[in-house]
Amino acid sequence: MVFDPHRPVSSADAVACxxxxxxxxxxxxxxxxxxxxxxxxxxxGEFVVLLGPSGCGKSTxxxxxxxxxxxxxGEICFFGDPVERPSPxxxxxxxxxxxxxxxxxxxxxxxxxxxxxxxxxxxxxxAREALARVGLAAAIDKRPDELSGGMRQRVAVxxxxxxxxxxxxxxxxxxxxxVQTRAKMQDFLLDVLQASGASVLxxxxxxxxxxxxxxxxxxxxxxxxxxKEIVPVPMPRPRDPFAPDCVKLRRLLTEALxxxxxxxxxxxxxxxxxx
Amino acid sequence: MPGDGTxxxxxxxxxxxxxxxxxxAEWPPRLRSALERLGWSIASVGLFVLIWEVCWLVxxxxxxxxxxxxxxxxxxxxxxxxxxxxxxxQIGVNPADGPSPYxxxxxxxxxxxxxxxAGLAIAAVLSVAVxxxxxxxxxxxKLTLPTITLLSPVSPIAWLPVAIFLFxxxxxxxxxxxxxxxxxxxxxxxxxxxxxxxxxLINVARTxxxxxxxxxARVIIPAILPQLLIVxxxxxxxxxxxxxxAETTGxxxxxxxxxxxxxxxxxxxxxxxxxxxxxxxxFTSDWLLRQVQRRVLWWVPENGGVLRGL
Numbered sequence: 001m002v003f004d005p006h007r008p009v010s011s012a013d014a015v016a017c018x019x020x021x022x023x024x025x026x027x028x029x030x031x032x033x034x035x036x037x038x039x040x041x042x043x044x045g046e047f048v049v050l051l052g053p054s055g056c057g058k059s060t061x062x063x064x065x066x067x068x069x070x071x072x073x074g075e076i077c078f079f080g081d082p083v084e085r086p087s088p089x090x091x092x093x094x095x096x097x098x099x100x101x102x103x104x105x106x107x108x109x110x111x112x113x114x115x116x117x118x119x120x121x122x123x124x125x126x127a128r129e130a131l132a133r134v135g136l137a138a139a140i141d142k143r144p145d146e147l148s149g150g151m152r153q154r155v156a157v158x159x160x161x162x163x164x165x166x167x168x169x170x171x172x173x174x175x176x177x178x179v180q181t182r183a184k185m186q187d188f189l190l191d192v193l194q195a196s197g198a199s200v201l202x203x204x205x206x207x208x209x210x211x212x213x214x215x216x217x218x219x220x221x222x223x224x225x226x227x228k229e230i231v232p233v234p235m236p237r238p239r240d241p242f243a244p245d246c247v248k249l250r251r252l253l254t255e256a257l258x259x260x261x262x263x264x265x266x267x268x269x270x271x272x273x274x275x
Numbered sequence: 276m277p278g279d280g281t282x283x284x285x286x287x288x289x290x291x292x293x294x295x296x297x298x299x300a301e302w303p304p305r306l307r308s309a310l311e312r313l314g315w316s317i318a319s320v321g322l323f324v325l326i327w328e329v330c331w332l333v334x335x336x337x338x339x340x341x342x343x344x345x346x347x348x349x350x351x352x353x354x355x356x357x358x359x360x361x362x363x364x365q366i367g368v369n370p371a372d373g374p375s376p377y378x379x380x381x382x383x384x385x386x387x388x389x390x391x392x393a394g395l396a397i398a399a400v401l402s403v404a405v406x407x408x409x410x411x412x413x414x415x416x417k418l419t420l421p422t423i424t425l426l427s428p429v430s431p432i433a434w435l436p437v438a439i440f441l442f443x444x445x446x447x448x449x450x451x452x453x454x455x456x457x458x459x460x461x462x463x464x465x466x467x468x469x470x471x472x473x474x475x476l477i478n479v480a481r482t483x484x485x486x487x488x489x490x491x492a493r494v495i496i497p498a499i500l501p502q503l504l505i506v507x508x509x510x511x512x513x514x515x516x517x518x519x520x521a522e523t524t525g526x527x528x529x530x531x532x533x534x535x536x537x538x539x540x541x542x543x544x545x546x547x548x549x550x551x552x553x554x555x556x557x558f559t560s561d562w563l564l565r566q567v568q569r570r571v572l573w574w575v576p577e578n579g580g581v582l583r584g585l
Contacts, residue, residue, distance in 0.1 A: 102500075111479075115484050
């Protein structure tokens with residue numbers, strides 16, 4: 001897909017960002033620009049991976065799209081409507097455990113439904129169904145601290161899916177897991193998503209993860225975060241990580257990212273020298 | 276009170292595993308660890324008592340000034356005589372009309388305990404409400420927080436005259452003292468707990484469509500409860516200290532008043548007897564609060580920070 005930043009915002013697109021920028025602590029001496037001039041469209045049902053060095057503003061973009069923070073400049077639309085506040089249609093999944101420790105697994109999954117005011121029986125049924133989809137139906141009455149890290153993230157995915165969101169925003173959701181669990185979780189995520197039809201914006205700094213999951217990979221530059229390159233990945237899933245196309249793609253992304261990491265390091269060194 | 280004989284008991288069981296192995300294997304691990312902790316508590320107190328008794332035996336501790344435990348705990352009926360709860364200052368009341376010595380001890384202990392818990396409950400409810408309000412309504416916070424911060428380092432002792440001016444004598448000034456001693460710290464602690472709630476939890480609730488009010492009710496308050504209960508347990512000891520100070524003045528009767536009486540009549544035995552009583556009460560009330568914590572806050576791992584040793 002060729003992207004034209006001047007293309008008008010279409011209500012068929014899950015997300016449309018036009019010239020989005022964010023300056024943290026604007027107007028103070030600690031102000032720093034996290035994002036600048038982001039133009040990005042995400043089609044309905046598309047899986048877009050945001051790839052970049054740490055601290056490049058990828059997560060900031062997710063928060064802006066979720067509506068948790070307002071952009072300093074530019075506009076974000078969700079199916080044609082401007083994003084002004086958080087909405088259950090856009091679910092956010094975090095890197096670290098974000099389950100409420102005082103609620104059972106089932107109550108955690110049903111949390112959004114109870115905020116919405118669903119009756120208790122309907123909530124429990126929906127929680128059971130969502131947990132069944134992530135393969136944890138038996139854990140419905142367990143406590144979050146009785147589960148492993150991978151299981152907790154699956155519960156977080158179930159909680160997000162229970163709201164039947166049109167867009168899933170995932171902020172390095174598997175970064176805290178070990179490599180084997182992470183690979184399992186990626187397969188599982190693709191299975192679950194196929195059934196839900198939601199679009200996904202997935203932040204990671206792992207090239208392997210991007211290659212395994214994405215329809216398109218958006219490579220970020222650092223400080224401020226800008227889009228450096230958008231790489232389509234037109235391969236069917238599940239993908240063999242050692243297939244020639246995947247290896248080629250990995251090399252391409254590694255090189256794109258390396259120059260950014262080098263630049264970030266050089267900047268930090270210069271900063272340390274002057275400071 | 277534990278003597279040397281009971282203190283040695285847990286050590287002996289541990290030293291002879293073969294003798295105790297069969298029944299111990301069937302004990303649930305929870306009971307076993309509880310018994311083990313109890314054993315160490317008894318050993319610790321026993322050691323302290325032993326050192327004191329030895330000091331007395333070799334003549335380092337003058338029994339007139341530092342009477343060892345077997346003296347001040349040896350004649351409890353004699354000590355109980357001093358716990359006079361008769362309303363002596365009222366005209367037309369005969370001092371002999373008061374309750375029996377043991378009844379007077381029970382009334383004294385109960386009324387001091389009641390003051391502690393009444394003050395603790397009022398302070399907890401009030402300070403959590405004010406702390407949450409400070410963060411919830413920005414204007415309220417801006418108007419009250421500086422004053423609260425200003426008043427929090429003031430020693431509760433400084434409030435004693437105020438308590439008497441405002442409430443005269445009786446239960447009210449003692450309870451007021453406990454409340455005032457805890458209130459400011461607990462408000463500041465509530466605020467700092469609120470500021471430290473995991474942002475992810477708040478953001479999850481917000482993306483699920485929770486309003487600000489819902490975020491406070493469903494996320495922030497449950498998230499700060501565990502730390503607040505620990506703060507409450509720490510402050511429980513503070514309120515035991517403050518209530519004694521309050522009772523040394525115009526309260527009428529209470530453990531603080533007994534200590535004051537002991538001071539005025541130069542009765543070290545009575546002082547140490549009362550100290551032992553207070554220690555026991557503080558220990559018991561902390562244990563009770565811990566049981567509450569276990570029931571109410573089941574998701575919190577059970578180690579109360581600094582208080583774990585108790």
